[in-house]
Amino acid sequence: MSRELQVVGRPIDRADAIDKVTGAARYTHDLAIPGMLHTALVLSPHASARIVSIDTAKAEALPGVRVVLTGDGLCYQLGLYMQDKCILARDVVRYQGEAVVAIAADTPDIARAASQLVSVEYEELPSVLDPREAMDDGAHLVHPDLHTYDHMQGVFFPKAHSNIAHHQKIRKGDFDQAFANADVRMTASFYNPPVQHVPMETHATIAQALPQQRAELWTSSQSPYTVRHLLSVCFGIPHANLRVHVPYVGGGFGGKAGLGLEPLAYVLSRAANGRPVKVVATREQEFNTLPSRQGLHSTLEIGATRNGKITSLKSTYLWDAGAYADYGVNIGRAAAYSGAGPYSIDNCWIDSYVVYTNKVFGTAYRGFGHLEVLWGIERAMDQMARKLALDPAEFRRRNLLREGDTTITGEPFTPGHGKPQECLDAVAEAIAWGIPSDPPTAPHKVRGKGLAMLHKAPAMPTNTSCAAVIKLDEDGGADVLISGVDYGQGTYTVMRQIAAEELGIAIDKVHITWECDTAFSPYDWQTVASRFAYMGGNAVIEAAADCRSQLRAVVSQALSVPADQLILEGGKVYPSGAPDRAIPYSKLALGYTFENGNSIGGPVIGHGRCIATGLTHLDPDTGQGLPAQFWTYGAHAVEIEVDTQTGEIEVLNIVSALDAGKVLNPKLCVGQVVGGVVQGLGSALWEGFVFDENGRFLNPAFVDYKIPTAKDIPHHSQQILLENPQPGGPYGARGIAEHPMISIPSAIGNALYDALGIEFTTLPLNYERILSRIRERAEAN
Amino acid sequence: MHDIQLTVNGKAERAQVPATMTLLELLRDRFALTGAKEGCGIGECGACTVLLNDVPVTSCLILAVEADGHRVDTIEGEAVCGELSILQQAFIDTGAAQCGFCTPGMIMSARGLLLRKPNPSHEEIVEAIAGNLCRCTGYEAILEAIHLASQRMQDGGAS
Numbered sequence: 001m002s003r004e005l006q007v008v009g010r011p012i013d014r015a016d017a018i019d020k021v022t023g024a025a026r027y028t029h030d031l032a033i034p035g036m037l038h039t040a041l042v043l044s045p046h047a048s049a050r051i052v053s054i055d056t057a058k059a060e061a062l063p064g065v066r067v068v069l070t071g072d073g074l075c076y077q078l079g080l081y082m083q084d085k086c087i088l089a090r091d092v093v094r095y096q097g098e099a100v101v102a103i104a105a106d107t108p109d110i111a112r113a114a115s116q117l118v119s120v121e122y123e124e125l126p127s128v129l130d131p132r133e134a135m136d137d138g139a140h141l142v143h144p145d146l147h148t149y150d151h152m153q154g155v156f157f158p159k160a161h162s163n164i165a166h167h168q169k170i171r172k173g174d175f176d177q178a179f180a181n182a183d184v185r186m187t188a189s190f191y192n193p194p195v196q197h198v199p200m201e202t203h204a205t206i207a208q209a210l211p212q213q214r215a216e217l218w219t220s221s222q223s224p225y226t227v228r229h230l231l232s233v234c235f236g237i238p239h240a241n242l243r244v245h246v247p248y249v250g251g252g253f254g255g256k257a258g259l260g261l262e263p264l265a266y267v268l269s270r271a272a273n274g275r276p277v278k279v280v281a282t283r284e285q286e287f288n289t290l291p292s293r294q295g296l297h298s299t300l301e302i303g304a305t306r307n308g309k310i311t312s313l314k315s316t317y318l319w320d321a322g323a324y325a326d327y328g329v330n331i332g333r334a335a336a337y338s339g340a341g342p343y344s345i346d347n348c349w350i351d352s353y354v355v356y357t358n359k360v361f362g363t364a365y366r367g368f369g370h371l372e373v374l375w376g377i378e379r380a381m382d383q384m385a386r387k388l389a390l391d392p393a394e395f396r397r398r399n400l401l402r403e404g405d406t407t408i409t410g411e412p413f414t415p416g417h418g419k420p421q422e423c424l425d426a427v428a429e430a431i432a433w434g435i436p437s438d439p440p441t442a443p444h445k446v447r448g449k450g451l452a453m454l455h456k457a458p459a460m461p462t463n464t465s466c467a468a469v470i471k472l473d474e475d476g477g478a479d480v481l482i483s484g485v486d487y488g489q490g491t492y493t494v495m496r497q498i499a500a501e502e503l504g505i506a507i508d509k510v511h512i513t514w515e516c517d518t519a520f521s522p523y524d525w526q527t528v529a530s531r532f533a534y535m536g537g538n539a540v541i542e543a544a545a546d547c548r549s550q551l552r553a554v555v556s557q558a559l560s561v562p563a564d565q566l567i568l569e570g571g572k573v574y575p576s577g578a579p580d581r582a583i584p585y586s587k588l589a590l591g592y593t594f595e596n597g598n599s600i601g602g603p604v605i606g607h608g609r610c611i612a613t614g615l616t617h618l619d620p621d622t623g624q625g626l627p628a629q630f631w632t633y634g635a636h637a638v639e640i641e642v643d644t645q646t647g648e649i650e651v652l653n654i655v656s657a658l659d660a661g662k663v664l665n666p667k668l669c670v671g672q673v674v675g676g677v678v679q680g681l682g683s684a685l686w687e688g689f690v691f692d693e694n695g696r697f698l699n700p701a702f703v704d705y706k707i708p709t710a711k712d713i714p715h716h717s718q719q720i721l722l723e724n725p726q727p728g729g730p731y732g733a734r735g736i737a738e739h740p741m742i743s744i745p746s747a748i749g750n751a752l753y754d755a756l757g758i759e760f761t762t763l764p765l766n767y768e769r770i771l772s773r774i775r776e777r778a779e780a781n
Numbered sequence: 782m783h784d785i786q787l788t789v790n791g792k793a794e795r796a797q798v799p800a801t802m803t804l805l806e807l808l809r810d811r812f813a814l815t816g817a818k819e820g821c822g823i824g825e826c827g828a829c830t831v832l833l834n835d836v837p838v839t840s841c842l843i844l845a846v847e848a849d850g851h852r853v854d855t856i857e858g859e860a861v862c863g864e865l866s867i868l869q870q871a872f873i874d875t876g877a878a879q880c881g882f883c884t885p886g887m888i889m890s891a892r893g894l895l896l897r898k899p900n901p902s903h904e905e906i907v908e909a910i911a912g913n914l915c916r917c918t919g920y921e922a923i924l925e926a927i928h929l930a931s932q933r934m935q936d937g938g939a940s
Contacts, residue, residue, distance in 0.1 A: 013873055020881030021869040021888060023816020023856035030815035109801075198916050200820045200828055200882035250818070250882030251916050283821040488880030488917045671876045671922060678919030702825035702914065710910045710920040717921065 007500040007507050008731055011667035014493045015512055016248070016486065025248045028204040028220040033276040036206065037066055039268065040111035042101035042118045043289060044093035047358040047695025048127035048140065051091060051100065051120060058117035059103060064110035067271045068118070069102045074267060076234050079326025080226065080258050082158065082165055083150040084143060085361075087263045092125065094142055094323035095360050096696050097288035104268045104277050129695050131320045131355035132297060134163040142323060142356035154617055155461075156329045163356040165325035168336035170623035172408050173347035178312035182303025184387050190376035191762045192745075193688030194295040194320060197365050198707050199487075201250020202286040207265035208276040214241040215269070219262055222252040222485050223526035224516050227262050234263060246516040249487035253679070254364030256487070257528045258327040260290060287360075287700035292689065294328050294354075294362030295320030296335075296369075298376040308390050308398045313345045317352040317373065322361030329354045331362070334459035335369030337409050337618065337627045341377040342420045342455040343396075344405035344413070350623070358695050364528060366676070367742045370456045371683060375763060378452035378746030382753065392750065393428045396453060397421060410624045416727040418659035418734065420453060420633035426657040426720045427451055431637035444645045447652070448755025451637040452746035456739055457628030458529035462615035466532070467522035468539035470499060470547050472604040476571045476586035477509035478547070480540060483516050483524035484532040489737050490668035491532050495540050497665060498730060502544030505571040505585065522607075530735030533664060534630065535610040537730030542608025551588050554601035558583060558592045613728075630726050630734045634658035636677070636747040638714075642755045647771030649685060649748070651714040658719075661726035661734040669736060673719040676740025682708050684745035688764045785849035789814070790858030798845040804838075805829045807845040808855060816856035816885040820914065827913030830886035831855045837893035839912070856885035859892065868892060871930035872923070879917030887913045891927045900931055 019025035056068040071090035077083045089100045101118050105111035126140040133139055143149070147160035156166045179185065205219040215237065221227050224244045232239045249256065261279040268277040281290055296319055303312040317335060321328040336352035385395035400420045401413040428434075428451060437447035458464075469481040480499045486492040496510040503510075513521070524536065548568055555573040556563040565576050574582035583592070591601040616625040635657050641650040656673050663669050686706040690698040699705045725732025749760050758773050782797045789812060796811055808814040808831065817840055820828030824842040831840045832854040859866050868891055871877070878884045887910060894901055894909035901909070906927045915923065 014876065014878070016881065017873040017876075017878055018865070020878040020884045021856075021865065021872045022860050023814075023885045025881050026815065027818070027882060029818060030809075198914075200826065200880065200914065200916055201818070202820075249880065251880040253916070283823070283826075490879070667876050671879060671918065674919040674921050675879060675917045676919075679916065701823070702821060707914060707916065708919075709912075709914065710907045710924065713920050 005501060005731070007497045008664055010665065012493055012497055012507055012665055014490055014668065015496055016492065016514065027201050027248045027250050028206065028218055029201055029250070029280060031206060031218055031247065033206055033208065036276040036278050037104040037106065037272055038108040038111050039277060039279045040103050040115040041099045041285065041289070042115050042120065044089060044096055044098040044100050046093055046122055046124055047096045047129065048125045049093050049122035050125055051089065051093065052123050053121045054101060055119045056101065059114040062110065062114045062117060064106040065103060065114045066106070066275065067104040067268055068114070069268060069271055070100065076263070077149065078230060078234050078259055078263060080230065081152045081156055081327060081329050082325050085324040085326050087267055095358055097360055098323065099289055102264055102268055104272050127358040127695055128163065129357055129359060129691060131318045131357055134355045134357050135318065135353065139163060142358060157620060164353050165321055165356055166329035166332050166354040168333045168352040168623065169621060170336050170339060170348060170350035170408050171621065172410070175312050175314050175347045175349035178347035179301060179303040179314065182311050183306040185303045186380065186384055186387060187301045188380050188383060189297070189299045189761060190379060192296045192372040192375055193763060194359065194362065195293045195683055195687040195689065196287050196705065197253040197255035199251030199253060199255060202281040202283060203256065203260040203290050204280040205261040205265040206276055206278045207262065207269045209266060209270040209274050213237050215266055216243045217262055217265065218245045218247060220249050220256060221246050221260065222249070222256045222487060222528055224483055224485065224518050225523055226526045227259060228518050230259050231262060231266060235266070244518045246485050248514065249485055252487040253366045254368065254528060255291060257364045257526055284700045287705065288697045291361050291363035293365035294322065294331060296372040298373065300376055300380050302380055302384055304384060304388060308388050308395050310343060310345050310399050312347040313340050314349045315339050319352070319354045320359065320362070321354045321356050322359040323356065324361035325354050325356065327363040328361065330459055331364065331369040335373045337623060338370055338455060338457070339373050340408045341374060342401055342453050342633055343399040344401050345408060348408045359691060360697060366679065366738045367456065368459050368529065368738065370454065370742045371680065371745065374452065374454060374743045375745050378743055379749050379761065382750045391434065393424060393433055393451060396424055400424065409618060409627060411626055411628065417631050418633050418661060418724045418726070419722065420455070422722055423633055423635040423657040423659055424453060426722070427635045427637035427655045430655040430718055430720065431639060431653065433637065437639060440641055445641050445643050446755045447639065447641045448751040449637065449639045450747045450750025450754055451635060452743040452750060454634045454636070454739060454743035455631055456742060457631045458531040458735060460525065460529050460531060460612065462612060462617060464525045465609065465611040466524045466535040466539050467607065467609045468536060468543040469522050470543040470606040472547060472585060472589035474586060474589055476505065476584055476589060477511060478503055478505065480510060480512045481521050482536055482540070483521040484536045485516055485527040489672060490665065491536065493668060494533055494664045495536055498537050498540045499544055502541055503547060504569045509571065530632065530737040530739065531629065533733055534729050534735055537733065538610040539608040541730055543606040546606030546608060547604050550604045550606065551585065554588055554592045555583055557600055630729065632658065632734045632736055632739050634739050636743055638747045638751050640748065640751045640755060642752065642770065644774055647767035647774065649765065649770070651681065653716040654714045655718040656720065656740055657722060658736055658739055659722040659724050660736050661729050662723050662732040663721050664731065664733050669721060670719045672737055673740040674717060677717060677744055678708050678713055680741035680744025681712065683763060684748040684765055686764050686766055783846050785846055787848045787850065788852045790854055796845070800844070800846060802845040803841050804843040804845050804848050804853070805840040808840060814855050814857050818882055818885065820882065827890065828883050828886045830889045830913060832889055832893055835893065835896050837890045856888055859888060867933045868895065868930040871926040871933065875922045875926040875929060877918060877922040877926040883913055883915040887915065887923055891930070895931060895934065899934060
């Protein structure tokens with residue numbers, strides 16, 4: 001397209017801003033349906049136990065209690081990729097916090113009171129809490145029946161009679177030989193604890209079971225169609241009989257991508273003879289019952305030549321899946337095919353194991369395994385640079401993917417992938433890399449700089465697809481219908497921009513229906529993986545083109561002008577060179593009427609779609625194949641000041657560069673980067689689950705589990721957005737939503753070494769960890 | 782049950798409430814003012830922030846009976862006759878809302894600050910919203926919005 005873009009690329013305010021600043025935005029939390037029941041859950045106090053008996057008689061006798069459900073009789077196993085999870089625990093509990101009994105009652109108070117009256121007798125079983133121990137022969141099996149579970153065949157490979165839900169292999173070249181021949185070798189291990197997404201709106205669902213095997217749900221979800229599909233399969237309900245509404249969603253970050261409370265709300269409503277039932281997670285349940293980000297133990301062996309070219313990498317990734325891996329198996333897969341970082345490495349051997357343990361389970365979280373894997377890789381890159389006496393930025397430059405290289409799954413790297421090195425150079429320049437920091441603010445403080453690379457591709461099935469519908473209105477405006485959920489990232493605003501651009505009308509004329517409703521909104525897989533700008537954008541472009549061709553056909557007939565000689569501009573259609581004969585969209589949207597009253601055409605409704613192209617399953621033995629529709633590369637550089645008396649890190653500056661391909665809306669794009677960077681700081685400095693030796697979760701609240709506050713943000717930050725276009729992306733755009741968070745911990749860890757000369761391998765880098773290492777070193781000296 | 786009278790967004794209201802009902806429950810469940818959100822229910826996240834006699838409070842920690850005889854202002858009273866306040870407009874202009882769940886509480890904390898101190902320092906702004914958690918924005922745009930609103934008010938805007 002040669003003409004200058006009018007709307008795309010501009011800093012348009014978000015479409016939903018007014019609803020959000022006035023309190024008019026309605027979230028699932030805010031909804032009530034007449035006759036609606038409220039719920040409370042009874043949770044397991046044990047990490048691993050047999051349920052001997054459950055006495056619900058007293059709870060059922062409490063006036064106002066309508067339903068008390070246990071796992072008995074709920075013979076369903078659910079999951080997106082691995083069907084390993086029951087709606088309520090059956091026979092055994094597999095983590096402390098797992099839901100065992102659910103109560104629906106007239107008020108929340110009655111439901112809570114009833115939950116106190118339930119008594120559950122448990123017989124404690126052996127447990128396994130550490131994924132390294134869970135790999136041992138003879139370890140307690142979290143799922144003894146794993147070999148019987150349904151799962152996505154040909155993509156995931158659970159190992160029978162073990163705790164391994166999935167083993168992803170990547171094999172390229174000959175690691176053993178290349179490592180043996182390397183001039184310089186290193187081995188290092190790293191650890192990321194499980195963390196929580198912390199959406200400000202906890203999970204919430206209202207479900208109503210209706211006669212004739214129908215049901216309606218309102219849910220705080222990223223995935224209306226996936227919720228519909230999984231419920232349909234699970235309960236044997238025809239898809240069209242399930243109607244899923246997604247109103248405003250108060251944050252998701254991946255945690256609302258799979259199934260959450262929807263199956264439970266549905267079975268409660270069914271048991272309550274069709275009264276609507278609302279299930280809302282308490283904040284503690286959001287931490288301790290609903291899924292989190294998996295922990296990761298990684299071990300890396302890297303070999304390089306004397307002049308700084310990496311020849312070999314062997315990685316073992318042990319993912320702490322927790323008790324269920326319904327979504328987590330795909331993280332182990334995605335992080336493996338990305339598991340060498342954005343580097344060209346000819347000899348690579350990766351084993352990524354998704355391992356069951358008796359802890360709260362994991363799911364997608366912004367970055368989808370990449371923050372975790374790159375914590376190890378990007379820390380190791382700095383360690384190797386030091387062994388080689390090379391500057392860490394220069395060492396990376398010598399190994400970054402460039403044209404002619406192939407990735408570790410055999411994908412050729414092309415100019416269309418973007419420019420990782422431009423990202424690195426941009427952040428290095430902005431942080432004044434190589435120039436010492438200004439003196440610290442006090443004698444007991446030290447400063448340091450660090451940088452790190454990042455990359456990620458959407459992790460999605462090879463047939464992932466998406467549709468958009470555009471309806472023209474009588475006033476010449478347009479309604480865009482999509483099922484991508486805007487839970488804050490700004491998707492809907494960008495889709496409006498694209499529709500306005502393609503239809504040639506003002507942005508104010510484009511309306512987007514806020515509530516997604518599977519009865520009316522066209523299909524989309526899930527709003528995850530930073531893929532909606534790409535896929536939804538393409539679908540909207542195609543839907544607008546469909547509208548345009550319908551408009552042309554009608555005007556061609558109305559004016560007796562060949563369709564290819566018509567210009568569409570400013571909400572009008574006119575013959576080339578004759579703008580005085582223009583017909584506005586408003587006179588075409590429902591059909592065109594001649595002066596004598598004869599009419600032609602009809603309502604203009606355009607349809608567009610997009611499906612992933614060229615993706616392949618990865619070879620089960622070698623991992624070779626094409627897993628990625630596109631890749632997004634980036635880099636961060638940070639400068640910190642460390643207080644050696646307290647262990648506190650003050651983040652002075654964070655510079656981020658991402659190759660966005662095309663920035664569709666700079667205001668929203670920068671907003672994503674700033675927000676993602678601070679979320680990454682949470683993983684870097686404060687966040688991590690703490691369990692006692694019995695697997696009890698010790699910090700499920702904001703007092704003990706700190707997320708960044710307004711006091712914790714960097715003193716300065718800078719966002720650099722590069723625009724090396726993505727072939728096939730709308731206007732050349734690629735996804736950018738998850739990426740800003742990735743590698744923030746790595747950059748901080750590298751800066752910490754620069755400041756202190758101490759090697760940190762475990763997150764988070766909290767005061768306690770830093771101070772104890774400073775003291776250890778002082779004592780050793 | 783207790784009879785209480787209070788002024789909510791400038792309007793006199795009466796309610797019969799149990800002693801255990803929180804102000805947040807009163808606002809959301811009785812008065813259908815769902816702008817204030819429950820993000821944690823234990824006063825740690827700030828999403829339920831409203832003004833009680835011009836002072837920001839976490840309404841999940843205040844009992845409805847404690848509001849008896851007092852003035853409560855919520856996000857629903859911030860725009861007058863559909864006209865956005867300077868503060869709300871500043872939140873839009875700086876892109877300070879993403880998912881929006883924390884936004885009502887954030888704006889009420891900012892409102893409390895600007896009532897007390899029309900021209901606050903950066904540190905005072907940070908302090909004023911330090912109890913309001915936001916997981917999306919990274920706070921920068923929110924701080925900028927409050928600065929901008931303060932500046933626009935100084936430049937002659939009403940509120």
